[in-house]
Amino acid sequence: YFFHKHQLIIGKTIKEQFSSTVSDKPNDIHAKLMLQYPTVPDWWYYIILLLTVLVAAIFCSHNGLMPIPVMLLTIVFLIVLVLPNGIITATTNMMLTGCALNDFITGIILPGHPLGFLTFRVFSCACQNQIIVHLTSFKIGHYMKISPRVVFCSLILSSVISCIIHYITAIYLLNHVPKICSKSNLAWKCLNVENTHTASVVFGVVGAFRPGSKYFPILWAVPVGFVLPIISWCLWKKYPEIKWISYINFPILLLATANLPPAPTVTFPSWVIVGFIFNYIIYRHANDWWEKYAYIFSAAMSCGVAVCGFVIFFVLNSPHTNTPSSLWRSGGSTGDGCPLASANYSGILPAWRQYL
Numbered sequence: 001y002f003f004h005k006h007q008l009i010i011g012k013t014i015k016e017q018f019s020s021t022v023s024d025k026p027n028d029i030h031a032k033l034m035l036q037y038p039t040v041p042d043w044w045y046y047i048i049l050l051l052t053v054l055v056a057a058i059f060c061s062h063n064g065l066m067p068i069p070v071m072l073l074t075i076v077f078l079i080v081l082v083l084p085n086g087i088i089t090a091t092t093n094m095m096l097t098g099c100a101l102n103d104f105i106t107g108i109i110l111p112g113h114p115l116g117f118l119t120f121r122v123f124s125c126a127c128q129n130q131i132i133v134h135l136t137s138f139k140i141g142h143y144m145k146i147s148p149r150v151v152f153c154s155l156i157l158s159s160v161i162s163c164i165i166h167y168i169t170a171i172y173l174l175n176h177v178p179k180i181c182s183k184s185n186l187a188w189k190c191l192n193v194e195n196t197h198t199a200s201v202v203f204g205v206v207g208a209f210r211p212g213s214k215y216f217p218i219l220w221a222v223p224v225g226f227v228l229p230i231i232s233w234c235l236w237k238k239y240p241e242i243k244w245i246s247y248i249n250f251p252i253l254l255l256a257t258a259n260l261p262p263a264p265t266v267t268f269p270s271w272v273i274v275g276f277i278f279n280y281i282i283y284r285h286a287n288d289w290w291e292k293y294a295y296i297f298s299a300a301m302s303c304g305v306a307v308c309g310f311v312i313f314f315v316l317n318s319p320h321t322n323t324p325s326s327l328w329r330s331g332g333s334t335g336d337g338c339p340l341a342s343a344n345y346s347g348i349l350p351a352w353r354q355y356l
């Protein structure tokens with residue numbers, strides 16, 4: 001259940017979404033115009049599905065990464081999550097990957113198998129992201145009146161090219177950056193990689209959330225998260241005169257916390273401050289300015305981050321550049337400006353921190 005647009009989306013609505021097509025929207029001007037283009041034949045999708053499943057099965061069985069039935073389970077996992085994930089992404093611009101649920105399931109069906117855990121996670125979470133990105137691209141193409149077949153071919157070609165570039169880049173960095181993704185190379189800490197590795201150990205090896213384990217009670221958050229949207233919906237139906245209740249959206253509130261690890265400490269406060277200023281203060285007191293510049297400013301900030309990433313890498317973090325540890329952006333000898341961040345409650349640092 002997901003509470004969006006003042007309705008509780010249940011089986012009937014989901015069934016309608018699965019069975020509806022562009023031709024079923026006679027009052028939608030965009031749908032009318034897009035009917036002039038030939039649609040993507042179903043057999044195009046079937047061929048892509050067959051080829052990818054075949055390659056995945058050969059890859060998993062030949063390398064012993066994951067049993068074939070478990071690999072097929074990832075397809076079921078994707079089918080179940082694609083619609084609720086798409087609904088949340090379309091209405092909130094926040095993507096629900098289902099990685100937490102995936103990690104828990106994998107830890108049960110593949111205990112003591114970290115490589116299988118990582119493979120299952122790639123096939124489920126990464127493919128879920130790819131599905132949403134493709135749907136988003138089709139939606140943009142729909143509004144820009146681009147032929148669906150052109151969008152389809154562009155997406156397939158770009159996916160192949162990006163895979164090749166990512167692989168070449170990863171191999172190059174591993175071979176040319178000394179001690180990459182290690183504690184001693186603060187400029188290349190690889191936080192996302194460390195986060196994934198930690199998850200593979202916790203769920204795939206240790207099994208910290210299995211029944212009887214120390215952290216098993218944390219799983220009570222699953223039914224709680226399931227019930228909370230229903231409660232907010234019931235409150236809205238009972239007290240429609242209280243306007244602020246309609247703005248309670250637990251999927252958004254809870255989904256934001258999923259991005260905490262491994263984000264730096266400053267990320268969330270910056271996000272809250274900028275969001276509050278632009279989407280509350282400016283929106284309320286200078287709405288005309290907000291309508292004209294808010295999204296342009298958002299795009300400019302995203303581009304600025306990308307440009308700064310290149311500048312910081314080539315000027316300060318290049319393997320052949322020595323940056324003084326006292327420089328403000330380097331974060332001192334620990335790289336993050338928080339020398340006690342890794343200490344326990346007694347203030348004792350781990351050994352690897354003491355000798356940095």
